[in-house]
Amino acid sequence: MTRNSRGSLVRPHPLPDSASHPVVTPLSPSVVYASDTPDALDAQYEGRVHGYTYSREGHPNADVVARRLDAMEGAEGGVVTGSGMAAVSTVLLGLLKAGDHVVGGNQLYGRSLRMMAEDLPRLGIATTLADPGDVAGVAAALRPETRLVLVEAVSNPTLRLADIDGLATLCRERGILLAVDNTFTTPRAFRPFDHGADIVIHSITKLLAGHSDVMLGYAAARDSDLTERMRVFAVTAGLTPSPFDCWLAERGMLSFDLRFDRAQATAAALADHLAGLRGVRQVLYPTRADHPDATRANALLGGQGCNMVSFELDGGRAAANAFTRAAEGLSFAPTLGDVGTTLSHPASSSHRALSAETRAELGLSEGFFRVSVGLEDPERLAAIFTEAVAQATSG
Ligand SMILES: *Cc1c(COP(=O)(O)O)cnc(C)c1O
Numbered sequence: 001m002t003r004n005s006r007g008s009l010v011r012p013h014p015l016p017d018s019a020s021h022p023v024v025t026p027l028s029p030s031v032v033y034a035s036d037t038p039d040a041l042d043a044q045y046e047g048r049v050h051g052y053t054y055s056r057e058g059h060p061n062a063d064v065v066a067r068r069l070d071a072m073e074g075a076e077g078g079v080v081t082g083s084g085m086a087a088v089s090t091v092l093l094g095l096l097k098a099g100d101h102v103v104g105g106n107q108l109y110g111r112s113l114r115m116m117a118e119d120l121p122r123l124g125i126a127t128t129l130a131d132p133g134d135v136a137g138v139a140a141a142l143r144p145e146t147r148l149v150l151v152e153a154v155s156n157p158t159l160r161l162a163d164i165d166g167l168a169t170l171c172r173e174r175g176i177l178l179a180v181d182n183t184f185t186t187p188r189a190f191r192p193f194d195h196g197a198d199i200v201i202h203s204i205t206k207l208l209a210g211h212s213d214v215m216l217g218y219a220a221a222r223d224s225d226l227t228e229r230m231r232v233f234a235v236t237a238g239l240t241p242s243p244f245d246c247w248l249a250e251r252g253m254l255s256f257d258l259r260f261d262r263a264q265a266t267a268a269a270l271a272d273h274l275a276g277l278r279g280v281r282q283v284l285y286p287t288r289a290d291h292p293d294a295t296r297a298n299a300l301l302g303g304q305g306c307n308m309v310s311f312e313l314d315g316g317r318a319a320a321n322a323f324t325r326a327a328e329g330l331s332f333a334p335t336l337g338d339v340g341t342t343l344s345h346p347a348s349s350s351h352r353a354l355s356a357e358t359r360a361e362l363g364l365s366e367g368f369f370r371v372s373v374g375l376e377d378p379e380r381l382a383a384i385f386t387e388a389v390a391q392a393t394s395g
Pocket residue numbers: 083084085086109112152181183184202203204205206215216217
């Protein structure tokens with residue numbers, strides 16, 4: 001016997017046998033999957049048997065997350081991507097070509113707006129922004145070469161409601177795809193396919209995963225040919241996700257329904273509480289009677305208001321600084337959907353690139369905050385806001 005023949009193999013195979021199976025989805029970090037024979041690989045590539053080959057093309061952890069979201073959205077074969085923006089890119093770059101025109105909501109997520117303003121035009125895809133609450137305005141923005149309309153059901157950070165039903169009718173009549181980024185609303189409050197949308201997009205990073213420790217996205221179309229085109233593009237462009245991120249996201253999604261319901265109930269109570277505080281000039285929460293789109297929110301979201309509350313403090317930037325300092329235990333951080341309540345200040349973060357005039361038109365003063373409500377005890381949370389508002393606006 002030579003030394004080598006007694007040495008252990010680098011990759012022993014097969015794995016240890018078990019008649020029982022793990023309850024928790026195993027993490028499968030393997031980049032490559034070995035097949036028995038070239039014939040077996042043929043069968044796999046030809047779709048006669050299911051199997052994995054290379055993890056950029058697909059892996060078990062991504063499929064577990066995808067099927068879970070498919071079930072929530074009423075979709076089939078949706079694509080999980082490495083971030084929410086990878087999902088937006090998969091839709092826009094995977095389906096459009098030079099010469100096409102796109103209409104985007106004028107209050108889209110900041111990076112989606114940047115893609116409309118910079119990247120699509122650079123690739124020969126023309127773009128126009130319009131108010132998604134105004135169907136006539138969107139109709140006026142359409143051109144013969146318009147291929148797609150991209151909107152969010154609830155806008156950031158003023159929480160205005162898009163007229164999804166009206167947009168769906170318009171797009172259907174004109175043979176244009178309606179894509180809805182459902183990140184804020186989540187399928188718990190709103191299912192775009194039930195309202196005639198053609199494509200649904202998510203940043204799983206936010207409420208769905210829910211713990212601010214993973215970036216992931218999702219895109220699915222009602223038409224399976226479109227979904228397949230998006231999947232192929234995501235694989236080719238390398239927008240597909242890592243197994244560990246998917247594994248973490250699945251773990252977060254197990255408690256999503258409970259987290260969403262709890263955060264939403266707390267948000268509704270917090271909105272009412274804030275509206276009664278001296279020093280708070282204005283509160284925006286979709287189901288409150290004083291919200292400009294309350295009727296539409298009740299119709300579209302079934303009376304649910306989601307977990308986001310926006311409000312405006314008296315006293316401008318100085319009050320805003322004092323408020324974040326005084327808001328004990330709440331992170332001043334530009335994200336949403338975390339288990340903990342987070343505060344965002346659009347004038348210094350998401351909307352800082354806009355001119356002061358444009359911010360004023362959007363109603364985003366220096367005292368404006370967006371709150372992503374988490375899982376804190378509602379009364380404790382109300383007390384923290386009472387104290388912080390008082391400290392920020394006294395004197
Ligand atoms: C965060 C967010 C995105 C982008 O998602 P990432 O996971 O951060 O890439 C897209 N759309 C909306 C509405 C978002 O809130």
